[in-house]
Amino acid sequence: MRDKRKVRVDFRKNREKTTRLGNLARQVGQVGENDSPNDHVDELAISERVSGKGRLSRRRTIITTEGSNADGSNLVRDIDVTKCVTGRVLSSAGLTTIVRAADGRRFECTVRRVLRTMSRDQRNVVVPGDEVLFQPTNIAEGVIERVNPRRGVLSRGSQNREHIIVANIDQVGIVVSAGEPGLKPHLIDRFLVSVAKGSVAGIICINKVDLVDSAELQTLSGIYGQIGCEVVLVSAHTGVGLERLRAILRNRQTVFAGQSGVGKSSLLNAIDKGLVIRTGEVSDWSKKGKHTTRNAVLHELPFGGWVVDTPGIRQMELWDVIPAELEAYFVEFRPFVRYCKFPDCSHLHESACGVQAAVMRSLISSIRYESYRRLVLADNAEPHPYDD
Numbered sequence: 001m002r003d004k005r006k007v008r009v010d011f012r013k014n015r016e017k018t019t020r021l022g023n024l025a026r027q028v029g030q031v032g033e034n035d036s037p038n039d040h041v042d043e044l045a046i047s048e049r050v051s052g053k054g055r056l057s058r059r060r061t062i063i064t065t066e067g068s069n070a071d072g073s074n075l076v077r078d079i080d081v082t083k084c085v086t087g088r089v090l091s092s093a094g095l096t097t098i099v100r101a102a103d104g105r106r107f108e109c110t111v112r113r114v115l116r117t118m119s120r121d122q123r124n125v126v127v128p129g130d131e132v133l134f135q136p137t138n139i140a141e142g143v144i145e146r147v148n149p150r151r152g153v154l155s156r157g158s159q160n161r162e163h164i165i166v167a168n169i170d171q172v173g174i175v176v177s178a179g180e181p182g183l184k185p186h187l188i189d190r191f192l193v194s195v196a197k198g199s200v201a202g203i204i205c206i207n208k209v210d211l212v213d214s215a216e217l218q219t220l221s222g223i224y225g226q227i228g229c230e231v232v233l234v235s236a237h238t239g240v241g242l243e244r245l246r247a248i249l250r251n252r253q254t255v256f257a258g259q260s261g262v263g264k265s266s267l268l269n270a271i272d273k274g275l276v277i278r279t280g281e282v283s284d285w286s287k288k289g290k291h292t293t294r295n296a297v298l299h300e301l302p303f304g305g306w307v308v309d310t311p312g313i314r315q316m317e318l319w320d321v322i323p324a325e326l327e328a329y330f331v332e333f334r335p336f337v338r339y340c341k342f343p344d345c346s347h348l349h350e351s352a353c354g355v356q357a358a359v360m361r362s363l364i365s366s367i368r369y370e371s372y373r374r375l376v377l378a379d380n381a382e383p384h385p386y387d388d
Helices: 024-029 037-043 113-118 185-197 214-226 242-249 264-271 323-329 331-337 354-360 366-377
Strands: 005-011 058-064 085-093 096-101 106-111 131-136 141-147 154-158 161-166 171-177 201-207 230-233 253-257 297-300 306-309
Touching: 096 141, 106 113, 106 131, 113 141, 154 185, 161 253, 171 185, 185 201, 185 323, 185 366, 201 214, 201 264, 214 230, 214 366, 230 242, 242 264, 253 264, 264 306, 323 331, 323 366, 331 354, 354 366
Parallel strands: 106 141, 171 201, 171 253, 201 230, 253 306
Antiparallel strands: 005 058, 085 096, 085 131, 085 297, 096 106, 131 141, 154 161, 297 306
């Protein structure tokens, strides 16, 4: 029998009176010479609360089942599973979520409001890749009753909350372009930190290699190959590298992520001719990508596996990563940290720093070290634009 537990959660009311707009005491004090303040109390607008408790003024009790944490995080709502169907979220936009059932049927679902109450610390209630239990209301519609615990996520920070882009994935294809727009190693490194934080593998996919001499990419490929990252050089236009990329995607759950204009959608169209994903071009005057994919969408591949096409990410704020932790995500630093004089060395300005010495001797890539330095010095509470 499942271990059930009652948990108190904040209840967001969708209908409430507006809080008072002004200082009521001051309004009462604005009286004439011969008037008493009590004469004007009844004239105040009775529709405004005098002692409002704010928007989260109530709490409610829900029944959770195994998998929920005692602190109320990662809540798993207890439901009657005999009335539900298991499915996977293909896309979610606004109040509409498209769910694919195990038998291939697709349902347009809404989300039970209690789930939005429970998901109080996250921006997204459901995301592409989520496994959900939903109750069909007719042949093509339903209501999502529960979101099963997630594994392998790609997320970023957004307005002091976690924005989970996709869930239940095995690997992230970090798509960059050799040209138009130009390649940005710092963006690759920021993605690699997010990928490691989400407990998934990272694949660096350099697209548009037909625009440059491939020899120019060998140094960069070697840098990431030495730290254990798989690097794929491809061209959606000429077909170079597509077979290798198909082999990497086969029978895996993958998300393509990167800037606008790097060719994520074009790559998917080239990999699977059955997909007809809208693509765009790079702006002639700004040399930046234009948004064409508006929402993350999960696609099934004919040769096995799933892939998610995501909108271009121009701001990749790290979530739940503090500067002191960044050292752990740069694996090439590990052999040299022991030679640092100070146990809390930041590897930026201290004397007798093993990491800085390794950079000077070219044992650590100066490109990667510069990314580390920028990440540590950056204010993680602010967005980080990459289209400057």
